[in-house]
Amino acid sequence: MKRAAMLIVLLWCAMASGMVRVVTTLPELADFTRQIGGDKVKVDFIVRGDQNPHFVEVKPSYMMKLKSADLFLTIGMDLEMWAPQIVDGSRNSSLSVVDLSQAINKLEVPARVDASLGDVHRFGNPHYWLDPRNVRPMMEEIVEALAKVSPGDEGLFRANANAYLKNLDTRIAGWEQTMKPFAGKKVVTFHKSWTYFASWLKLDVAGEVEPKPGIAPSPSHTVEIIDLVRSAGVKAIIVEPFYDLAAPDQIGRATGAKVLQLPTSIGGVDQATDYVALIDYDVRTLAEALR
């Protein structure tokens, strides 16, 4: 009887320690998962770093990715409005969808939401992964989700997460030191993607090239931004690689401000090979422009 019970426990541990199949929306979530899971996880992601995560076509190939997955990790907060259709199309009854925003201190939660405000995210600004201090609560969610699928590896997952976060804390201190001379400096961004990044580095986002979120730049608003850049002494205009540069370049030519194509995701530029490299690239490039 005892032997049978031990056998069952061992078998359960073995099954529980099998490879966890994870699909994520963004490549940085995949990076975190690999850092935590090592060879205990098989990870794939949907949105490439050079794609706008707000607008993803619902393709059957994405449903195939989820079809055999255990976990689907998302940013949440309505960033990935396309995700439910892919989840439904996967026909995977045992898929767990994990929203990593649960423990995030959310910024820019709107008091009201309607179409006159543009594409406003009703739960707040979802671009929280650009503040590396938010990686800790995200990783906690990932560890818990992985441990539910593979409880026997929870210790490994936590140890890996802690090791990564220890290194990240060192890098965070370095980035903050790099940007310390520029605290309070004003920047302009194309879209409201940089709120958390700016808040972390104590930068002031003076305005956006989009007149309202998701609305293409208009000539009149571009003129307003040119005036703003001149009057506020803005030195940098931050644009993700997947946005059109026509309006930012026009503002740059009129004001002398530098137009910086900064990625918000791994793979957005060649140098952004992982999350640390992504933030490092953004910080160094911005610091150079603000000098």
Added chain:
Amino acid sequence: MRQLRTGVAVLIIAASFIPARVFAQASVNPDISVIPRFVVTSDDGGDVNRGKRKFSQPDFQFQELELAIQSYLNPFSRADIIMTLPGPDIEAGKLGIEEAYATVFRGLPFDLNLRFGKYRAEFGKLNTMHPHAWPFISAPLSEEKFFGESLNDLGMSASILLPTGEVYTKLTVDLLRGGSIGDATGIADTTGRKPTYANSARLMSFFTLSDESDLEVGLSGYTGIHDPYNRERFWYGNLDFKYKYRSSAYTSLVVQGEYLANTRKAMQDRTLHQFVNASDVPEERRISTSGAYIYADLQFMKIYSIGSRYDWTESPYSKDDGGHGVAIFAGFYPVEETLGLRLEYANMTHLTAGISQNVNSVALQVLFSLGPHKAHPF
């Protein structure tokens, strides 16, 4: 008495701290969207038979208003209700049910999806697309000739993903009431007998060719009764494809086409060309006719599109009924699909009993959309 009142007061205060057992579910509103379409049209077909070509006075028309109500019913199923108010008279039109169906998408054996209700059958690629989502204004001639408005019927559908490795392959089969084809392709049923069921099926595969391009191909079949008096059956076979190439976030090219083949028994295959046997007695024979369309649509600078479509078709009963032609269209969508303008020029040759009539037409369509916008399926 005082002790009794004190006791009651204590009980009341104590009861206020006992959590209520609430079984009511918080209400969750469905997604509701409304999409009206208006069109201004003009053509030169009025006097073309008398050798005169002159564009008619532009006619302002209300095309259609679509009201969609969609929601999850529970974690395993969702419901879609699409009602339409058809044109041209916006005041006299009646709101009708275009589609009303429930889909079970999770929890079934073999990862089956089941759908039941009234819906556009998954036949070909264009049939499941509502006209407001087309990049052009007019329907392809082959769709009009062989389906009427659309293949839309009461029934139930089951779909399954086939084991083709990394390639998404889906087989969908439908059992339908058979009332969809009607006047466009068959004889109106006044027999009073129960309609004979129709069957539809589509096998499709989706291929990721590269990071920038994808291809979907499909093979469909449909069979139903077109002659309710003689219970004569017709068969449709359809090949479809859609190719999409995205060169950037703001630029994409779509090429899509379908070829439909029809076979049925009929008394003639052309006007005044009745089939007769050796004894000169009229007889039925099997006829085959077909139709096709192909279009290309280029979206650029995110908000503009331009495209062209070629149509060719015979009719379900006759080789000298049908038409062919070209349409050129352009679109402007300043804020995604919340507001759209489409412009279309078409040169179509319509064939009736072997006599052709060539018509030029111009149309300007305005549409707007209230409510949430779902992500676009491929």
